[in-house]
Amino acid sequence: MEIQIVPRKKGELNLPLIYLIITLILAGAAYGLYYLHAVPMIPCPFKEMTGYPCPTCGSTRLVLSLFHVQLIQAFLWNPGLFMLGIAAVFWYGYGVISQFSGKKLCISLSKREWFRLKLVLLALFFLNWLYLVIAGI
Numbered sequence: 001m002e003i004q005i006v007p008r009k010k011g012e013l014n015l016p017l018i019y020l021i022i023t024l025i026l027a028g029a030a031y032g033l034y035y036l037h038a039v040p041m042i043p044c045p046f047k048e049m050t051g052y053p054c055p056t057c058g059s060t061r062l063v064l065s066l067f068h069v070q071l072i073q074a075f076l077w078n079p080g081l082f083m084l085g086i087a088a089v090f091w092y093g094y095g096v097i098s099q100f101s102g103k104k105l106c107i108s109l110s111k112r113e114w115f116r117l118k119l120v121l122l123a124l125f126f127l128n129w130l131y132l133v134i135a136g137i
Contacts, residue, residue, distance in 0.1 A: 001113055004106045008098060016095025023092070034067055053132040055125065056081065077137065080128030 008014075033039050039060065046054035058077035065074035075082045098104050109117065 001110075002108045004108075005103050006106050008102055008104045012104075014095050014099050016091050017099050018095075019088075020092040020095055023088070030063060031067060034064065039064065053129075053137045055129045055132070057132055058137040076135075078128070079131060080124065 030039070041060065044054055044057050046052070047057060056078070059081050062074045062077040062081055065071075065077060094105065
């Protein structure tokens with residue numbers, strides 16, 4: 001693995017910052033719906049057909065728990081999505097820092113490292129799904 005800090009090119013898109021803006025707009029809309037008591041609780045089609053939760057089951061309740069600042073309960077609804085949200089916050093922070101510093105982080109992985117990373121992410125995905133099935137979410 002090789003990590004470098006390099007200057008950002010002029011006109012280069014700052015994707016973390018763009019996604020941060022989109023996320024803030026969507027979060028504001030979701031909070032507005034919550035405030036108006038208009039959050040739809042749509043049953044999961046996958047769970048309806050199979051009886052098992054899908055990998056994203058519990059995400060609506062996770063967001064509602066976050067609105068109430070109940071972090072432990074939010075984590076328990078779907079740990080994988082909760083941790084993905086924390087990773088997104090760090091990524092958004094990187095985007096803001098990158099925008100103001102004019103530098104970006106470049107990480108290059110070998111084929112073997114990419115393969116291992118994919119295996120770890122796949123294992124985490126299935127472990128999260130297993131948790132949802134066992135917890136009866």
